[in-house]
Amino acid sequence: MLGVALMLIVLSVTLQLPGNSALNNNNEIIGRSRRQDFTNLNPFNSNWFKRAICASDATSGNRIGKRSKFSNTFEYSNEIEDDWDNEVTSGRFFPKLPCKINWRRDFFRRVRNTVNPLSNFMPCRSSQENLMSETGVCLLPPVCSFYGGRATTGGRCRMGLSCCVNEIPNCGQLVTFNNTYWQSPSFINSESSCNLTIKLDHHLVEQSKPICQIRLDFLTFSLAQPNANTVCDVDHFQVTGATNKIPVICGENHGQHMYLMIPRISTQVELLMTLGTSTVHRIWRIKIAMLSCDSEYLAPEGCLQYFTSSVGSVMTFNWKDTSSRTTRQLANQDYYMCFRKELVQRQASPQIATTLCLSQCQVTSGLPFSVSGNLAETSQAFGALSCSNDYIVFPGGYSWPPTTPLNQRDRYCGTLLSQVDEGIEPQTICSTAKPFRLLYRTNGDDTLSIPMDSTLIGNQGFCLNFEQKLT
Numbered sequence: 001m002l003g004v005a006l007m008l009i010v011l012s013v014t015l016q017l018p019g020n021s022a023l024n025n026n027n028e029i030i031g032r033s034r035r036q037d038f039t040n041l042n043p044f045n046s047n048w049f050k051r052a053i054c055a056s057d058a059t060s061g062n063r064i065g066k067r068s069k070f071s072n073t074f075e076y077s078n079e080i081e082d083d084w085d086n087e088v089t090s091g092r093f094f095p096k097l098p099c100k101i102n103w104r105r106d107f108f109r110r111v112r113n114t115v116n117p118l119s120n121f122m123p124c125r126s127s128q129e130n131l132m133s134e135t136g137v138c139l140l141p142p143v144c145s146f147y148g149g150r151a152t153t154g155g156r157c158r159m160g161l162s163c164c165v166n167e168i169p170n171c172g173q174l175v176t177f178n179n180t181y182w183q184s185p186s187f188i189n190s191e192s193s194c195n196l197t198i199k200l201d202h203h204l205v206e207q208s209k210p211i212c213q214i215r216l217d218f219l220t221f222s223l224a225q226p227n228a229n230t231v232c233d234v235d236h237f238q239v240t241g242a243t244n245k246i247p248v249i250c251g252e253n254h255g256q257h258m259y260l261m262i263p264r265i266s267t268q269v270e271l272l273m274t275l276g277t278s279t280v281h282r283i284w285r286i287k288i289a290m291l292s293c294d295s296e297y298l299a300p301e302g303c304l305q306y307f308t309s310s311v312g313s314v315m316t317f318n319w320k321d322t323s324s325r326t327t328r329q330l331a332n333q334d335y336y337m338c339f340r341k342e343l344v345q346r347q348a349s350p351q352i353a354t355t356l357c358l359s360q361c362q363v364t365s366g367l368p369f370s371v372s373g374n375l376a377e378t379s380q381a382f383g384a385l386s387c388s389n390d391y392i393v394f395p396g397g398y399s400w401p402p403t404t405p406l407n408q409r410d411r412y413c414g415t416l417l418s419q420v421d422e423g424i425e426p427q428t429i430c431s432t433a434k435p436f437r438l439l440y441r442t443n444g445d446d447t448l449s450i451p452m453d454s455t456l457i458g459n460q461g462f463c464l465n466f467e468q469k470l471t
Helices: 002-015 020-024 055-060 083-089 103-114 141-146
Strands: 068-072 075-080 123-125 135-139 149-152 162-168 173-175 180-183 192-199 211-222 236-240 256-261 268-275 283-292 303-307 311-315 334-339 343-346 349-352 355-360 391-400 409-412 428-431 437-441 461-469
Touching (some): 135 149, 141 149, 303 311
Parallel strands (some): 303 334
Antiparallel strands (some): 123 135, 180 283, 211 256, 236 268, 311 461, 355 428, 355 461
């Protein structure tokens, strides 16, 4: 008996098996919990250390925490696998794997979808020297080139990724990437059209979430001007596939933007440039941003334009500070310009704004407010027909500073912004109505519908400064 006992002691020391002292002293097991169950610990099982951490282990009472490595067949080591392996197997990046026959395939599928940064196509901003700041998505340079993009530096992309700027300089192309730039071709024929299709499918790896809105930023936009009746009869740009009203536009629209509301069942949106006979140099560069349904940058429902600052300016399409009095206002405009409520400073405590105020922009030689009318620098006329064709609606508007009693009106038109009928001095108009928004509406002509506008003045649209205040 004594010989057998001595042989067992020697064998235990040789293999360094966790005896009772190890089980009683949890500090000898590196990284394990004091409540760790070692009932099924069997270092002689060659497959034990290859076992996946399964979800069923956590509920069966036989859960094994971290896995140890064997330095050789006969030596048990307390060394724990490196931190990366622990992070992956412990479920920090994804839930523990279910125990099933194809667990290896499920494991790598989860790693690919959760850990791989390429599956996220994160937005970025390039920072190349001598170039304008551009937005793109983080991709490996070879992948960026494969998709036809241009790899740039910056953008806070990590793990060897570059900020991939996707540009499309042709017509008839298909877009699936966020932050894509549609550039006009180097040569454009008259009497032709140029279209771009935006494909929407959240099953695509570059669109991991459903898209609810698309924002178009017109970085450069120049087409032929409308005719004397404000109709874009030579060139025009239009959008199909959105649920909100998207006006047909033409002329010069540098710096303008649009929000397109996308229906849940939509599969594509089409942008179309129709070009007639003209000597005007046509050029455009439009940034296409896809906004997922959980994005914090979504515009309110029904808003074509959305402004997210406490101060700024808002302009109608094709407005320009110019000495020319040729008609620039566009026909059949019917859309909302919306303003997000911002924090404004009152002494040392910022508060949410309660009032939105509008005033005419400072211009060099142009007309800051020219919506309708026959008299220069005169607000809307008296009578029921005033502001019936072309006008803006600013609910509950009143002149600033307020008068007593408070005199309010909703519709404004003419060639000067004023709360007074046939006023000759521009006023600042404020409103406390929520949400903050402005409706702009025009009919289909300028010289046919009664009351007719003067062709000598030529309606220009408007440029208005806005400021959010506390009352």
